[in-house]
Amino acid sequence: MTVGHYLEEFHGLPVFHFPDTDSDSDSGAGSGASVELPDAAAVAWRLSSPTYCEDEDEQWGAQFERFLKTVDVGRVRALVVGGWDEAYENSSADIVTALIAANNRLTALEAVFLGDMTSEDCEISWIIQSDVTPLLAAYPNLREFGVRGGSRLAFPSIRHTGLETLVVETGGLGAEVVRGIVGSDLPALENLELWLGTDEYGGDSTADDLAPLLSGAAFPALRALGLRNSVIQDAVAAAVAGAPVLARIERLDLSMGVLTDEGAAALLDGQPLTHLGRLDLSHHYLSKAMQERVLAALAPHGVAVDLGDAQEADDEGDGRVWRYVAVAE
Incomplete structure (x- = not known):
């Protein structure tokens, strides 16, 4: 009755969890900043922060900014958005806005999945989404789009x-x-x-x-x-x-x-x-x-x-x- 695993492949590419700043992180974001990064175009990059953030946790917006500075984002073909802080109360609107603002940098982006969370992160019917169509409008070359969660989805x-x-x-x-x-x-x-x-x-x-x-x-x-x-x-x-x-x-x-x-x-x-x-x-x-x-x-x-x-x-x-x-x- 629940979603029990993260995406392992998206847009025909293996999913790579962008490393978290904390090497001991259990957020599903990776194993630490020292992890060797793959070729930017060879994977679907998954960015995720805990849905129950503590003060020391890096939230999704900060992780996305670090991603933009760290990876050759002009060659990134696919993005998977995992969790964000209190996804059961906070909508995806800020994430949609951040992705739209980066459309002049993510120029090769072909695919986006929004809300790759398991039931342990947030039950599917509790995920608060938003109007996702501005994201599609901002990326006219997008070939694949997926979204999980119907609450407030427009x-x-x-x-x-x-x-x-x-x-x-x-x-x-x-x-x-x-x-x-x-x-x-x-x-x-x-x-x-x-x-x-x-x-x-x-x-x-x-x-x-x-x-x-x-x-x-x-x-x-x-x-x-x-x-x-x-x-x-x-x-x-x-x-x-x-x-x-x-x-x-x-x-x-x-x-x-x-x-x-x-x-x-x-x-x-x-x-x-x-x-x-x-x-x-x-x-x-x-x-x-x-x-x-x-x-x-x-x-x-x-x-x-x-x-x-x-x-x-x-x-x-x-x-x-x-x-x-x-x-x-």
Whole structure:
């Protein structure tokens, strides 16, 4: 039910933790200033400070300034922002502002991930985000953007001609944010991944909010679609099954949610799925009979189907049945 590890790879590059000033630091930022730094373009640089800062800890802003002075930042291709002080109370707005102010120095930047925290740092639904679209506007050559945490996240519709991958990981993604994303003009977008989450953590979107995306009118380059971690996974699956966009999707990911036989049947009874290269339904609530039906329909056509991490509903015996998404807290 939580995120348990930091990114190890981002934008096709290994993640390197920029060294902390304290060689004994446990902030996840590295092992000390004496660490030999890699080539600036060869890694995704992770900058992180403790989410529970002590007086002696270096906070994120100071670490970023040291990074700008230490590394050949004109060659940096990817940045991963980890934690910041009291991320459960303080938003990412100051970090977004700092990154925007450095756009004349980070001239080769192609990818940013904002909020690479585990549950020990800050639960995903407690991470306070902000309006992240000014960051995209400041980096027109950005090709990949990821963000974790849906609380106070804002994404009004924008135009960005370079973005190829957009990933939004939340325990609950607000309908306004969903509408802003699918209403954006992103002509180069090939991969879209949204963790829709649950209404308990602000995930109040419906399948109808996805209409511009599913109609095929948005994102003409889209080839990989992930609508994941959703409490309304059956409704999403049914909407995808009849969606015009499905015909050009090569990789479909409906994992991490509460998909049941109803949603899987709708998916199989809709448009043909045999053109897919991969279908990920892992972390699901499908019966064994339905799993066999899915495999029989798709595996002979070469579709790689992931039905791992099968779940069982909690039946209270009084008519109440509980099913859980993979990540919500």
